[in-house]
Amino acid sequence: MSRTLKYDLASLEWQQFEELAHKCLIRDISPSLRFVEGGKDKGRDFLFNGATGFFSRDAGAASYVFQAKHKSGKDAFTALKRDLDTELRKVYIDNGLKYDHYCLVT
Numbered sequence: 001m002s003r004t005l006k007y008d009l010a011s012l013e014w015q016q017f018e019e020l021a022h023k024c025l026i027r028d029i030s031p032s033l034r035f036v037e038g039g040k041d042k043g044r045d046f047l048f049n050g051a052t053g054f055f056s057r058d059a060g061a062a063s064y065v066f067q068a069k070h071k072s073g074k075d076a077f078t079a080l081k082r083d084l085d086t087e088l089r090k091v092y093i094d095n096g097l098k099y100d101h102y103c104l105v106t
Contacts, residue, residue: 017070018044021105025066028054033066044068046105055101062100065091069106080106 007020022044025033029052036045046066067087071079084104091097 012070012072014070018068021066021068022046025105029064029066063098064101064103065097065099066103066105069104071106080104 007016012020022033022035025046025048029048030050032050033046033048036047044067046068048064048066049061051061052064069080069083069087071083087104088102091099091102
């Protein structure tokens with residue numbers, strides 16, 4: 001039986017966005033995608049190790065980190081760009097994490 005998810009995208013709260021992002025990633029990337037609560041910033045991350053046909057049918061196994069960021073309003077793009085710069089630095093430089101792919105879920 002197919003379930004339909006209904007969200008009002010104009011008034012989506014951050015918790016609803018994270019739930020929606022998680023459900024979409026499980027469906028599109030893999031059911032084995034893992035949810036991980038973030039650190040001090042209370043961010044929500046999703047991790048996956050393996051092969052997925054979502055990005056390219058020829059892609060082999062890789063490690064992925066997906067970070068959900070909910071922004072709205074007229075300054076959303078600027079805020080997302082700033083968050084992306086900050087998050088990439090935190091993941092790869094400050095924490096020295098080893099992911100093959102970083103994906104920002106917006």
